Amino acid sequence: MVILDSELRNLLPNLKLIIIRYEGCTVSHSPLPFRGRFRLFLEHLRIEHDLEKIGKLQPIREWREAFRRLGSSPSRYRPSAEALLRRVLKGETVHEVNSAVDVNNFFSLKYLLPFGIYDADALEGDVTATVGKAGDGYPALNGRDVSMENKLLLxxxxxxxxxxxxxxxxxxxxxxxxxxxxVIFHLDTIEGEDPERIADTVASSFTQINGGRAKSEVIS
Incomplete structure (x- = not known):
């Protein structure tokens, strides 16, 4: 069960969490056709976007403002989709990790929304979306111990x-x-495809590549 707590609802009343649960997946190296599609998409992004102007893109602009509302500087702590897009536009490598993480990154760049993908068997009990307090933190995927104070966290x-x-x-x-x-972090002030359609598109592609079954819901 995933819960949005009251403090977070008050600070970010437009927040929606798109939740997709996958069962029976087979995670491996990403298949060659998907890897080719992803690389072409990265080249398209480099042509379409200017690094100096990405702050004007609505999803990035809205998520920067959300970080400010929570008390974090979006220039120091960038939303993950923006950080990934910046990496692409700088010509840096977007590392291929595995077939689950790569699909996750592909769609994060497609929608310019923060995406998270987690091993469900590593989770204990219910999941709560809240605002980090002093002392909250963890060893992160970037190899650093990060503080989650004044940040949206699960x-x-x-x-x-x-x-x-x-x-x-x-x-x-x-x-x-x-x-x-x-978990796809969405704000209903962002124009574009509605959360349910995003969930259907992502889940369909994920299961085509990784197999298994998907079940989704939108929490707001």
């Missing part, structure tokens, strides 16, 4: 593990993962 009974900033190593998806929890 917490289970073992502590914080996910965020639209950077996720923890504790719940990382690997080739041993068969059950995933995917």
């Amino acid at each position: 917490r289970d009974e073992s502590g914080p593990f996910g965020s639209p900033y950077v996720d923890s190593s504790r719940t990382a998806v690997t080739e041993k993962t068969s059950r995933c929890l995917q």
